[in-house]
Amino acid sequence: MPRFINNIDNPTYIEQALLLYVRYTKFLEDDYAYDGLPINEYFENLIKRTSPFFFIVVEQKEVAGFVYLDNIIGDSKRLHCAELVTCFSKKYWGNYTKMCSKIFMHYCFNVLGFKKIKALIYPENIRIRALLKFAGFEKEALLKSETMRNNKLQDILVYSCRKAEK
Numbered sequence: 616m617p618r619f620i621n622n623i624d625n626p627t628y629i630e631q632a633l634l635l636y637v638r639y640t641k642f643l644e645d646d647y648a649y650d651g652l653p654i655n656e657y658f659e660n661l662i663k664r665t666s667p668f669f670f671i672v673v674e675q676k677e678v679a680g681f682v683y684l685d686n687i688i689g690d691s692k693r694l695h696c697a698e699l700v701t702c703f704s705k706k707y708w709g710n711y712t713k714m715c716s717k718i719f720m721h722y723c724f725n726v727l728g729f730k731k732i733k734a735l736i737y738p739e740n741i742r743i744r745a746l747l748k749f750a751g752f753e754k755e756a757l758l759k760s761e762t763m764r765n766n767k768l769q770d771i772l773v774y775s776c777r778k779a780e781k
Contacts, residue, residue: 617672617673617674617679617711617714617715617718618672618673618674619670619671619672619682619718619719619722620670620671620672620673621666621667621668621669621670621671622667623662623669623671628671628673628678629659629662629671631677631678632658632671632678632680632681633654633655633658635678635680635681635702635703635704636654636658636681636702637654639702640654641764642702642736642737642740642743643700643702645762645763645764645769646762646763646764646765646766647762647763661683662683664685665683665684665685668683668684668685668687668697669681669682669683669684670682670683670719672703672715674707674711678704679703679704679706679707679711679715680701680702680703680704680707680712680715681701681702682699682700682701682702682715682719683699683700684697684698684699684700684723684732685697685698685700686698689729693728694727694728694729694730695729695730695731696729696730696731696732696733697723697729697732697733698732698733698734698735699723699732699733699734700734701716701734701743701746703715708742712746713746713749713750716746716749716750717750720732720750720751720776724778724779729778730777730778731775731776731777731778732752732775732776733755733773733774733775734747734752734773734774734775735758735771735772735773735774736771736772736774737764737769737770737771737772738757738770738771738772744772744774747774747776748774750776751776752774752775752776753774753775753776754772754773754774755773755774755775756772756773757770757771757772757773758770758771758772758773
């Protein structure tokens with residue numbers, strides 16, 4: 616059963632998450648992300664900036680992946696919307712990431728109180744598109760030439776999931 620840890624004080628977990636980040640950064644960042652910082656410093660700043668909404672997913676004592684919420688809309692009393700970013704080791708792709716997506720979305724809506732979660736992804740990231748659909752996300756928009764990646768114009772797909780109204 617996965618554990619989502621957001622009080623990250625284990626340097627081994629941070630190191631393993633950094634290795635995942637480095638491996639899959641081409642799916643996570645655009646040309647503007649690092650702004651001259653070394654990748655490890657950027658990643659440490661990312662954890663600090665998105666805390667307490669940065670979670671390392673641990674299976675037994677191994678980092679399976681990480682998820683975080685960014686660009687949060689809301690205030691100190693109510694959280695409305697956030698962008699979800701996720702990254703998992705290939706070893707855990709498939710049923711494990713599907714289970715984690717259900718657990719995390721439940722947490723976002725029913726514990727944190729968000730009304731909407733968005734995901735901005737590169738169109739060629741077919742695995743994440745399938746995972747998002749499984750987790751209840753729907754395609755909301757295609758942002759043409761939204762950013763630069765590898766010095767080329769890059770489109771962004773926007774997916775979203777809204778909390779079911781009772």
